Amino acid sequence: MDRSSPYCEESWTQALIEGFGIDVLYLDYRKAFDSVPHKRLLEQLKSYGISGKLLRWIQSFLEERLMRVGIICSFSDWIKVLSGVPQGSVLGPRLFLLFVNDLRDWVKNSMRMFADDVKTWSAIRTDADNNSLQEDLNSLSRWSTESLVCHPAKS
Numbered sequence: 001m002d003r004s005s006p007y008c009e010e011s012w013t014q015a016l017i018e019g020f021g022i023d024v025l026y027l028d029y030r031k032a033f034d035s036v037p038h039k040r041l042l043e044q045l046k047s048y049g050i051s052g053k054l055l056r057w058i059q060s061f062l063e064e065r066l067m068r069v070g071i072i073c074s075f076s077d078w079i080k081v082l083s084g085v086p087q088g089s090v091l092g093p094r095l096f097l098l099f100v101n102d103l104r105d106w107v108k109n110s111m112r113m114f115a116d117d118v119k120t121w122s123a124i125r126t127d128a129d130n131n132s133l134q135e136d137l138n139s140l141s142r143w144s145t146e147s148l149v150c151h152p153a154k155s
Contacts (some may be wrong), residue, residue, distance in 0.1 A: 008112055008119070015123035023133050024121040027140060033096055034084040038062045040147065041085070041099050048098065063090060099147070106139040108132055115145035 013023045029035070042059055050058070065081040085092040085099075093115065103118070104111060109132060111120040118140070122133045 011110060011123075012044060012121065017076075018123070021124040023124050023130065024119060025133065025137055027118040027120075029116040029118070032100075033087050033092065036085050036096060036099050041095060044099055044101075045095075058091075058095070062071070062095075068075075091148070103140070103143055106143045107134050107136045111136075131152045 012022045045055060045058060066078045067075045067081050068078045086097045107120050109120050109122040120136050122129045124130055
């Protein structure tokens with residue numbers, strides 16, 4: 001069990017004591033911090049009431065960034081960074097949390113998040129509980145696609 005979250009452990013233990021099974025979904029968004037689209041993040045910040053100088057400052061922080069890869073003394077060309085929140089900064093993780101803040105609205109069952117890791121669970125008393133957890137997984141998949149965090153594989 002996840003020792004970092006006593007609430008989860010207590011909830012799961014209670015379901016087991018009551019004689020029910022427990023199903024848990026663990027999701028880890030691959031490269032989630034790098035996938036946050038700037039335009040979408042700025043729209044989300046506006047919806048929280050962030051505007052004016054603060055919004056322009058955050059926009060400046062995100063946009064017009066360049067990156068390149070270096071190995072020993074060889075470097076790639078500079079390219080423009082179109083998505084992602086800067087990791088290693090104080091602001092980057094907070095911007096990510098604001099971006100994923102509405103994720104909870106997409107899930108009916110119990111859920112906990114830590115950065116880009118999500119777990120949702122349900123005590124399984126009936127088939128409806130199983131179906132509800134599957135609906136949550138479907139909803140999380142839709143959120144991922146709609147928020148542009150998860151890009152469909154290109155063939």
